[in-house]
Amino acid sequence: MGSVATEQQPKVEVPVPAHYATLKTDSKRMIATLDAACQWGNTPDGGMDRLTLNDDDKKVRDWFIAETTKCGCSITVDAMGNIFAVRPGINNDIPPIGIGSHLDTQPTGGRYDGILGVTTGMEVLQTLHANNITTYAPLAIIDWTNEEGARFPPAMLASGVWAGAFTTEYGHNRTDPDGVTLKQELERIGFLGETPCTYEANPLSAHFEVHIEQGPILDAAKEPVGVVKGIQSIRWYHIDIVGREAHTGTTPMDRRSDALLGAAQMIVATNSIVTTGELNARQARATIAVVNSLPQSINTIAGKVRLSLDVRAPDDADVAEVDRLCRLRFAEIAKKHGLKVDIDCFWKSPALHFDPVMVDCVRASAASMGCTMELVSGAGHDSAYTSKHVPTAMIFARCQDGVSHNPAEYTEPEDVAASAEALLGAYLRYDDYLRKKTEGKL
Amino acid sequence: MGSVATEQQPKVEVPVPAHYATLKTDSKRMIATLDAACQWGNTPDGGMDRLTLNDDDKKVRDWFIAETTKCGCSITVDAMGNIFAVRPGINNDIPPIGIGSHLDTQPTGGRYDGILGVTTGMEVLQTLHANNITTYAPLAIIDWTNEEGARFPPAMLASGVWAGAFTTEYGHNRTDPDGVTLKQELERIGFLGETPCTYEANPLSAHFEVHIEQGPILDAAKEPVGVVKGIQSIRWYHIDIVGREAHTGTTPMDRRSDALLGAAQMIVATNSIVTTGELNARQARATIAVVNSLPQSINTIAGKVRLSLDVRAPDDADVAEVDRLCRLRFAEIAKKHGLKVDIDCFWKSPALHFDPVMVDCVRASAASMGCTMELVSGAGHDSAYTSKHVPTAMIFARCQDGVSHNPAEYTEPEDVAASAEALLGAYLRYDDYLRKKTEGKL
Numbered sequence: 039m040g041s042v043a044t045e046q047q048p049k050v051e052v053p054v055p056a057h058y059a060t061l062k063t064d065s066k067r068m069i070a071t072l073d074a075a076c077q078w079g080n081t082p083d084g085g086m087d088r089l090t091l092n093d094d095d096k097k098v099r100d101w102f103i104a105e106t107t108k109c110g111c112s113i114t115v116d117a118m119g120n121i122f123a124v125r126p127g128i129n130n131d132i133p134p135i136g137i138g139s140h141l142d143t144q145p146t147g148g149r150y151d152g153i154l155g156v157t158t159g160m161e162v163l164q165t166l167h168a169n170n171i172t173t174y175a176p177l178a179i180i181d182w183t184n185e186e187g188a189r190f191p192p193a194m195l196a197s198g199v200w201a202g203a204f205t206t207e208y209g210h211n212r213t214d215p216d217g218v219t220l221k222q223e224l225e226r227i228g229f230l231g232e233t234p235c236t237y238e239a240n241p242l243s244a245h246f247e248v249h250i251e252q253g254p255i256l257d258a259a260k261e262p263v264g265v266v267k268g269i270q271s272i273r274w275y276h277i278d279i280v281g282r283e284a285h286t287g288t289t290p291m292d293r294r295s296d297a298l299l300g301a302a303q304m305i306v307a308t309n310s311i312v313t314t315g316e317l318n319a320r321q322a323r324a325t326i327a328v329v330n331s332l333p334q335s336i337n338t339i340a341g342k343v344r345l346s347l348d349v350r351a352p353d354d355a356d357v358a359e360v361d362r363l364c365r366l367r368f369a370e371i372a373k374k375h376g377l378k379v380d381i382d383c384f385w386k387s388p389a390l391h392f393d394p395v396m397v398d399c400v401r402a403s404a405a406s407m408g409c410t411m412e413l414v415s416g417a418g419h420d421s422a423y424t425s426k427h428v429p430t431a432m433i434f435a436r437c438q439d440g441v442s443h444n445p446a447e448y449t450e451p452e453d454v455a456a457s458a459e460a461l462l463g464a465y466l467r468y469d470d471y472l473r474k475k476t477e478g479k480l
Numbered sequence: 481m482g483s484v485a486t487e488q489q490p491k492v493e494v495p496v497p498a499h500y501a502t503l504k505t506d507s508k509r510m511i512a513t514l515d516a517a518c519q520w521g522n523t524p525d526g527g528m529d530r531l532t533l534n535d536d537d538k539k540v541r542d543w544f545i546a547e548t549t550k551c552g553c554s555i556t557v558d559a560m561g562n563i564f565a566v567r568p569g570i571n572n573d574i575p576p577i578g579i580g581s582h583l584d585t586q587p588t589g590g591r592y593d594g595i596l597g598v599t600t601g602m603e604v605l606q607t608l609h610a611n612n613i614t615t616y617a618p619l620a621i622i623d624w625t626n627e628e629g630a631r632f633p634p635a636m637l638a639s640g641v642w643a644g645a646f647t648t649e650y651g652h653n654r655t656d657p658d659g660v661t662l663k664q665e666l667e668r669i670g671f672l673g674e675t676p677c678t679y680e681a682n683p684l685s686a687h688f689e690v691h692i693e694q695g696p697i698l699d700a701a702k703e704p705v706g707v708v709k710g711i712q713s714i715r716w717y718h719i720d721i722v723g724r725e726a727h728t729g730t731t732p733m734d735r736r737s738d739a740l741l742g743a744a745q746m747i748v749a750t751n752s753i754v755t756t757g758e759l760n761a762r763q764a765r766a767t768i769a770v771v772n773s774l775p776q777s778i779n780t781i782a783g784k785v786r787l788s789l790d791v792r793a794p795d796d797a798d799v800a801e802v803d804r805l806c807r808l809r810f811a812e813i814a815k816k817h818g819l820k821v822d823i824d825c826f827w828k829s830p831a832l833h834f835d836p837v838m839v840d841c842v843r844a845s846a847a848s849m850g851c852t853m854e855l856v857s858g859a860g861h862d863s864a865y866t867s868k869h870v871p872t873a874m875i876f877a878r879c880q881d882g883v884s885h886n887p888a889e890y891t892e893p894e895d896v897a898a899s900a901e902a903l904l905g906a907y908l909r910y911d912d913y914l915r916k917k918t919e920g921k922l
Contacts (some may be wrong), residue, residue: 253730270729274778286767286790287712287858288695289882291755298771299751305744313733325728327782329740329773336716336788337859338885340769346778348728416729417779440731443780 052399052467054406061169063462065455068161072454074101075141075157076149085445086149089189089214090142091119091223098141099229102181105160109167111179115231116240117206118196119183119224125163127176127469132476133241135173135469136428137162137461138180138197138420139249144188148447150250150454154435156181158248158458162465173466174473175243182420183229184212190220194420199235201423206235237427243472244396245424246465248433248457250449252417254440262456264411265401266432269422270323271357271389275347277304277326277368280378283333283341295376298331298340304379305329307367308347311360322351323416324360352414354389389414390422395471396431396464403463404433407456429468433460494841494909496848503611505904507897510603514896516543517583517599518591527887528591531631531656532584533561533665540583541671544623547602551609553621557673558682559648560638561625561666567605569618569911574918575683577615577911578870579604579903580622580639580862581691586630590889592692592896596877598623600690600900604907615908616915617685624862625671631656636862641677643865648677679869685914686838687866688907690875690899692891694859696882704898706853707843708874711864712765713799713831717789719746719768719810722820725775725783737818740773740782746821747771749809750789753802764793765858766802794856796831831856832864835871837913838906842873845905849898871910875902 078097079088088094099121103113106123114122124134139155159179166173182200187193190212199209210221224230233240251257256264281297305326311317312324328346349360365381372379404410413434424430435457438448449457474480520539521530530536541563545555548565556564566576581597601621608615624642629635632654641651652663666672675682693699698706723739747768753759754766770788791802807823814821846852855876866872877899880890891899916922 251730252727253732254735255732258735272729283886284882285694285859285884286765286769287714287792287860288693288884289765289858290695290697290763291751291760291765293696293700293882296751296767298768299747302744302747302768305741306748309733309738309741318733321732323728323731323733325738325779325781326740326744327728327773327780328776328778329771329782329785330776331769331771334770334772336770336790337767338769339767340771343771348778350729416731417727418729440726440735442727442730444725 052395052402052471054463054466055470058466061165061462061466063161063165063455063458067164068158068455068458069451071157071160072153075153079143081445083445085447086143086147087145088143089145090184090186091220091227095142096227099181102141102156106163106179109163114233114240115229116233116235117231118199118209118235119229119231120196120200120235121181122240123179125166125177127173129174129476130176132175132472133243134176134178135465135472136178136180136242136245136424137465138182138245139247140182140185140420142184142186144186144443146445147443148445150437150447150449151252151442152185154250154449154454154457155248158461161458162462165462173469175469178242184220185420189214194418194423196235197420197423200237201426202236203423242424242428244429244468245421246431246461247419247421248435248461249419250437250442250447251413251434252437252440252442255413256411256434256436257438257440259411261409261411262436262453263404263409263460264413264434265397265404266392266413266415266434267397268392269390269415269418270350270352271354272387273349273357273361273383274385276382276384277345277347278380279343281339281341281375284339286337286339289339294339296339297343297377300371300375300377301329301343301345303371304345304368307371308364311363311367317356317360320351320353320356322356322360324349350416352389390425392425392431393429396429396468399464399467399471400431400433400460402467403460406463407460409460431464433457433464494837494844494913496905496908497912500908503607503904503908505603505607505897505900509606510600510897510900511893513599513602514595517595521585523887525887527889528585528589529587530583530585531587532626532628533662533669537584538669541623544583544598548605548621551605556675556682557671558675558677559673560641560651560677561671561673562638562642562677563623564682565621567608567619569615571616571918572618574617574914575685576618576620577907577914578620578622578684578687578866579907580624580687581689582624582627582862584626584628586628586885588887589885590887592879592889592891593694593884594627596692596891596896596899597690600903603900604904607904615911617911620684626662627862632662636860636865638677639862639865642679643868644678645865684866684870686871686910687863688873688903689861689863690877690903691861692879692884692889693855693876694879694882694884697855698853698876698878699880699882701853703851703853704878704895705846705851705902706855706876707839707846708834708855708857708876709839710834711832711857711860712792712794713796714829715791715799715803715825716827718824718826719787719789720822721785723781723783723817726781728779728781731781736781738781739785739819742813742817742819743771743785743787745813746787746810749813750806753805753809759798759802762793762795762798764798764802766791792858794831832867834867834873838871838873838910841906841909841913842875842902844909845902848905849902851902873906875899875906
């Protein structure tokens with residue numbers, strides 16, 4: 039479980055440069071930084087409620103700027119409110135290596151999702167600063183705006199704008215449930231920056247991200263951190279099923295076109311497709327999590343049902359196979375009950391395979407700590423967008439029982455510290471790789 | 481299909497009295513009366529929209545009073561607005577034999593549900609009047625208020641008050657979606673009568689009701705009318721299923737507590753229980769027609785699902801057996817997925833077996849027309865309440881494809897006429913039975 043083979047990765051030697059070999063993160067400082075980042079928007083149940091660009095988000099942004107400035111960073115805020123805290127390197131002609139994630143949370147979120155990624159970046163920064171080390175490339179610690187999308191859908195909005203997936207205008211015009219636009223809120227809290235939000239105008243050399251796994255694999259394997267090799271292939275569907283409304287009391291069982299019975303059989307069939315055989319072995323996942331039926335009347339057979347379907351697998355081909363099998367089974371079920379079924383695939387996100395050198399840097403760093411588990415992320419992250427344009431890799435930290443988007447979200451202090459340590463090693467390796475590459479020494 | 485054996489019925493000889501033997505209903509007049517009753521509240525699609533106590537309902541009530549008065553009836557309106565148009569008999573010391581149904585409709589209803597029952601009663605009345613016949617007992621043609629419950633839930637409200645199932649105060653205080661009470665509307669349209677709405681203050685000797693089947697059995701068997709022996713045993717349930725919310729992308733298939741997958745298996749299991757074996761043979765029906773899941777998020781496994789369950793069978797014992805099997809299967813499914821399941825039976829309506837003599841009168845009348853199909857009603861009707869206190873029976877008229885509560889609801893003119901003819905014969909038989917019984921001649 040957990041480790042999934044993707045394509046063959048080219049291998050590059052990525053040793054920690056000898057002069058950095060004794061450099062260590064400080065676990066107490068790391069925990070203190072994480073605690074400090076949770077001062078604003080925390081909830082009595084131990085969770086967080088810090089919707090993007092609200093007053094608490096402004097406070098944590100101000101704190102982030104103050105803390106990174108203390109470590110010699112200059113601050114760039116772009117047109118989507120993304121904050122780049124940049125520490126100069128030896129060669130400032132190349133773009134900084136980014137370490138980023140997000141400080142916004144779900145309305146009933148936890149203390150680790152996103153916050154861990156920004157604060158482990160801050161710990162790397164503080165480690166360099168405390169040890170007076172100037173790295174080869176500049177370093178940018180990044181707070182990406184509105185990763186959650188909980189206030190302004192969609193998720194990963196501002197890293198998406200940076201990567202060119204959305205225009206800045208689209209991002210600015212997103213509205214929250216009260217009709218307030220994202221741009222209005224950026225202006226209100228003073229975070230509408232002048233730097234264009236594009237990877238071209240404000241480039242990076244690479245992007246690292248630490249994130250809690252949000253799944254139970256590392257916890258089950260008792261591994262503090264894992265190497266993330268990429269992000270699953272995903273397809274999202276709406277399935278509309280139309281039967282015939284009829285009276286539950288007067289309509290014989292064999293004369294029905296029961297849309298909900300058909301939907302139930304489709305839910306069971308979908309589960310069966312990915313829990314048996316090769317697709318199960320290759321970690322395909324298919325979930326129907328949303329159902330709505332009409333009319334909502336206890337004594338009228340459901341005439342219309344809409345389901346959502348979420349299909350994922352490390353490989354695109356497996357997602358396509360789940361698609362094929364679902365269509366086949368759904369058509370059989372529809373035929374049996376005289377139903378009309380319409381399957382609309384409204385979103386596809388192909389599998390992402392992170393940059394091989396970046397992954398090797400994470401792999402080598404994790405291995406030096408005795409951690410060898412490799413995973414494919416089941417969720418989207420800001421790194422999904424950065425990977426479109428710059429070498430990207432991620433490190434997962436174990437989270438208890440895989441619980442996330444919940445006040446009970448928890449990562450042990452030792453695992454928080456381990457993830458910062460793994461990040462430092464990976465980052466230093468890639469900084470050295472960049473030096474060698476730039477100097478033509480590879 | 482269709483005919484279901486219930487308990488053994490005692491047989492009484494119920495011949496049509498010789499002096500009535502040539503009496504016939506008039507099919508043209510019958511259709512004209514039905515058309516006239518649909519003058520108010522009809523819709524361009526051929527259906528009806530006449531919510532109880534609205535302006536159209538007032539107009540059809542005024543028409544009903546005018547037409548029945550022409551046939552020598554005196555009018556009693558009770559405190560729930562039920563209208564009793566009473567034609568005197570030879571013996572006015574005994575309560576009238578009632579023939580009733582309702583003139584209100586669903587908002588997207590048809591021309592037959594309820595309206596057929598009142599107008600076939602009017603046709604019996606007009607036949608007697610045209611032929612100058614004085615029956616033994618008085619005859620009451622009844623328009624029961626708010627049978628549909630579409631404006632003022634629950635359904636069958638005013639016959640329920642008459643039968644003592646609800647108080648008049650309860651009935652008066654029902655509100656429509658605009659907050660208007662039923663009593664306010666009775667006052668507004670001038671139908672708040674002074675006669676107490678109780679079977680004791682305003683009694684009947686018996687109650688006949690013609691109704692469209694609202695199911696496909698007669699249509700499939702090509703039978704114009706059917707003998708209704710009673711009303712199915714019914715139980716309604718809420719089923720609450722609690723699992724564990726988790727990310728669809730990060731949670732392995734074997735580590736889930738998916739409430740919607742469990743719910744789907746329960747829907748499939750419920751269907752299987754009544755579509756196989758003895759329960760299927762004995763016409764048990766079980767339907768899950770309503771589902772709601774939380775959270776409504778495509779990438780969060782459903783943590784909570786609520787289902788409704790509607791179980792029916794001609795016999796109480798079969799409903800109890802479906803209950804037992806569902807609980808057994810639901811518990812197995814819940815255990816398999818680590819779900820919590822709570823089954824709440826919030827309404828029980830035991831099987832109703834109509835009065836054996838009344839049913840024999842219907843049976844004999846239908847048989848004289850060559851119709852021998854016997855059914856158990858799957859839906860509730862005003863007759864369900866009247867049967868609690870007075871001998872009651874029903875006649876079903878064929879409706880096309882079993883479609884009801886729909887503008888497409890349709891009964892052929894020949895079947896409309898046949899149902900009136902069957903009613904006349906049944907009514908005359910029971911009137912004679914009452915005479916013999918009162919005179920001590922049985």
